[in-house]
Structures are given as C-alpha cells and as structure tokens.
Amino acid sequence: MSMTGSFSVGAIRGDAGQGGIVDHRLARRMLINQVRIGRLRRDEVCDAHPELIRAASHVGTQTEARCPICEEDNLRLVTYVFGHRLPSHGRCVSSAKELRELSALGRELRAYVVEACCTCRWHHLLRVVPV
Numbered sequence: 446m447s448m449t450g451s452f453s454v455g456a457i458r459g460d461a462g463q464g465g466i467v468d469h470r471l472a473r474r475m476l477i478n479q480v481r482i483g484r485l486r487r488d489e490v491c492d493a494h495p496e497l498i499r500a501a502s503h504v505g506t507q508t509e510a511r512c513p514i515c516e517e518d519n520l521r522l523v524t525y526v527f528g529h530r531l532p533s534h535g536r537c538v539s540s541a542k543e544l545r546e547l548s549a550l551g552r553e554l555r556a557y558v559v560e561a562c563c564t565c566r567w568h569h570l571l572r573v574v575p576v
C-alpha cells in the first residue's frame with residue numbers, strides 16, 4: 446500500500462470493494478494476529494495515509510480502545526463519506542449533523558468508519574454503512 450499520492454477510498458485498509466461481502470472485524474483480527482505471531486512487520490500495517498492521520502488527530506473521535514499494535518495510544522475513529530458527486534478523496538465527516546445533511550441529499554453515499562492510531566499509524570476499516 447502506497448503512502449504517496451492523494452487520499453482515496455483505496456487508501457483505506459480492509460475494503461473489499463463495491464459489493465464485496467467482507468467481515469471487516471474478522472479481517473482486522475486476522476491482520477493483528479499476523480503481526481503478533483511475526484508474520485507481518487509493524488511497518489507493513491502501520492502505514493496510514495498522512496491525510497488519515499491528520500483527520501484522526503484533528504476531528505477523529507477518541508475511543509476507549511487501546512491500539513492493538515503499539516498499545517501506547519487510544520484509537521480514534523474517522524468517518525469518510527464517498528459517493529456520487531463527492532470528491533474522490535471523500536468527505537471527512539466529523540459530526541452526526543454533517544452526516545444527516547449529506548443523507549438529506551438523497552444520493553448513493555457510503556460512510557466508511559476507519560480506526561487509526563496517531564502514534565504508530567495503524568489503521569483499519571471498521572464498517573461501511575449507507576448514508
């Protein structure tokens with residue numbers, strides 16, 4: 446996964462693509478496990494796009510969950526909305542109100558909820574929901 450280039454839906458780890466049925470939590474657990482047993486290096490999974498880390502630190506929602514990789518920081522959640530007539534890098538949404546406003550547009554939009562650690566740059570898709 447490349448860290449260069451602009452942020453896009455492709456920069457979000459864990460997305461199976463349009464219509465793909467995937468259990469994001471299972472994929473996440475397996476990835477964390479791969480790091481724990483040494484099959485993956487930390488830097489292979491701690492490669493969040495700079496834009497994602499910036500969003501996480503500025504508008505991300507702090508959670509009670511410790512980062513599963515570095516265990517030094519709590520995870521933050523960032524919601525990006527992608528879809529028709531939105532920029533290719535999506536719209537970073539920081540409040541429920543903003544989400545409702547997008548929803549009111551009646552377009553086919555999807556919200557990607559991503560967890561990120563601002564310390565080690567671990568990131569993973571948690572869920573994709575229609576807006």
Ligand SMILES: [Zn+2]
Pocket residue numbers: 512513514515516517518562563564565566567
């Ligand atoms: Zn971390």
